[in-house]
Amino acid sequence: MTALTERILKTIQAVPEGSVASYGTIARAAGNPRALRQVVRVLHSMSASRDLPWQRIINKKGYIAIKDPEGAFLQKKLLEAEGVFVSEGGRVDMNRFEVTAEDLKKVQAGR
DNA sequence: CGATTGACTTCTC
DNA sequence: CGAGAAGCCAATC
Numbered sequence: 367m368t369a370l371t372e373r374i375l376k377t378i379q380a381v382p383e384g385s386v387a388s389y390g391t392i393a394r395a396a397g398n399p400r401a402l403r404q405v406v407r408v409l410h411s412m413s414a415s416r417d418l419p420w421q422r423i424i425n426k427k428g429y430i431a432i433k434d435p436e437g438a439f440l441q442k443k444l445l446e447a448e449g450v451f452v453s454e455g456g457r458v459d460m461n462r463f464e465v466t467a468e469d470l471k472k473v474q475a476g477r
Numbered sequence: 478c479g480a481t482t483g484a485c486t487t488c489t490c
Numbered sequence: 491c492g493a494g495a496a497g498c499c500a501a502t503c
Contacts (some may be wrong), residue, residue, distance in 0.1 A: 368500075389485050399486095400498050406483050407501055413484090423484075433482040438484085
């Protein structure tokens with residue numbers, strides 16, 4: 367558990383409800399654009415036990431990137447429950463719902 | 478301790 | 491414009 371990982375965690379938690387963020391966005395906001403792999407890893411390790419909004423993390427195309435069909439379906443349901451519109455194919459309207467790295471940083475600065 | 482992996486991203490052909 | 495391959499960093503096995 368490095369400082370970078372903790373920043374990633376905080377950044378993920380900084381994503382406001384009703385919005386989504388891409389891996390690259392999280393990585394940039396965390397301070398290391400190359401850490402998007404670690405974002406994935408963090409989600410793998412923490413999503414099971416921590417209170418992370420893993421459901422708000424999707425790929426840059428706006429599609430749910432989870433490989434497990436059940437997990438992807440669950441994510442879709444959770445997003446819809448937050449007010450995020452998800453298309454049939456599991457796609458989110460990123461133009462509306464994707465939060466920028468600056469916004470995440472601002473939220474972290476605010477807290 | 479070294480090799481592998483991983484819910485991605487981006488550039489090139 | 492679409493498909494394919496490389497890149498990347500840290501945690502896990």
